[in-house]
Amino acid sequence: MxxxxxxxxxxxxxxxxxxxxxxxxxxxxxxRFAAPRKDAPTVQFRVAKENTLMAVTGNLHYYGFVKDEEALKYALQHTKDNTPGKEGAIKIGNNTIDTETAYTISQAMSAWEITRILLNEGTPSVSDCDHGCPSSNPFTPEILPGGDIAPTWQERMRAKYSWVKTFDDCVAAIGHDGGQVTSEENFKQTGHPRVCNTTDGRYFVQGKEGWSDTPLYP
Known part of the structure; x- marks a missing residue:
């Protein structure tokens, strides 16, 4: 025993x-297939005409939309593709990802969910560089490496010029980033106090404290 x-x-x-x-x-x-975040907004992910499979999976991993790039590739190969690929589509096994197409995705989605969208959903998004090429960042709104949404231009300017507190500060800040101030001649003609407009969209009136975010005079 x-x-x-x-x-x-x-x-x-x-x-x-x-x-x-x-x-x-x-x-x-x-x-490896789980969503990187529990809560995150949806964004537009654009796959350009010249993008390769490596560019697509690399961007999604680099910008924090998938935990594991190889896991995403596995999902792309083993998820049912219900739509025929358009001309120029990226091929992965028997499946395809359409280029010149925007996809609505989120960091709160698993690799399987993102895969389903890449293979079966999307909105045509043809690039038109006649009026300037779009940003190289493939996301709208723009995403920073790691996954956070980038601050808007106005937010960046407001942070840069946070030291501007008065009309005189505003005048001193006018430069490469923009900004403008009404002239003495305009003051004499209209009787309106001089106004300085900062790059971040604030308006300061000469002789008055504080600022406004809307134009003071037509």
Missing amino acids: KNKVRIIVPVLLVVLLSALGAFYWFKLSQD
């Missing part, structure tokens, strides 16, 4: 450890 116990206990331990190892491996493998 003792001999049987001596044999059974190690066997049970091996089985238990194997089961725990298998469970851990399964959980770890599934985590």
Whole structure:
């Protein structure tokens, strides 16, 4: 009896450890496909005409939309593609991702969800460089590396010129980034106090404290 116990206990331990190892491996493998964030806004991800599969999966990983680039490639190969690829589509196995197309995705989506959208959903988004080429950032609104939404131009200017508190500060800040101030001649002609407009969209009146975010005079 003792001999049987001596044999059974190690066997049970091996089985238990194997089961725990298998469970851990399964959980770890599934985590590769999980959403990077619990809550995140949707954005537009544009796949350009010249993009390759490496560019698409690399961008989604670099900007924090998938945890594992290889897991995304696996999902792209093993998810059903219900739409025929258009001319110039990116091929991955038997599936395709349309180029010159925008896709609505979020960092709160799993790799499987993003894959379903890339393979089956999207809005045509043809680039027109006749009026200036779009930003190289493939996301709208613009996304920073790692996944945070980039501040708008006005937010960047407001941070840069946060030191501007008065009319005189505003005049001193006028330069490369823009800004303007009404002239003395205009003051003499209209009787309106001189107004300085900062690059970040604030208006300061000479002789008055504070500022407004709307034009003071037509």
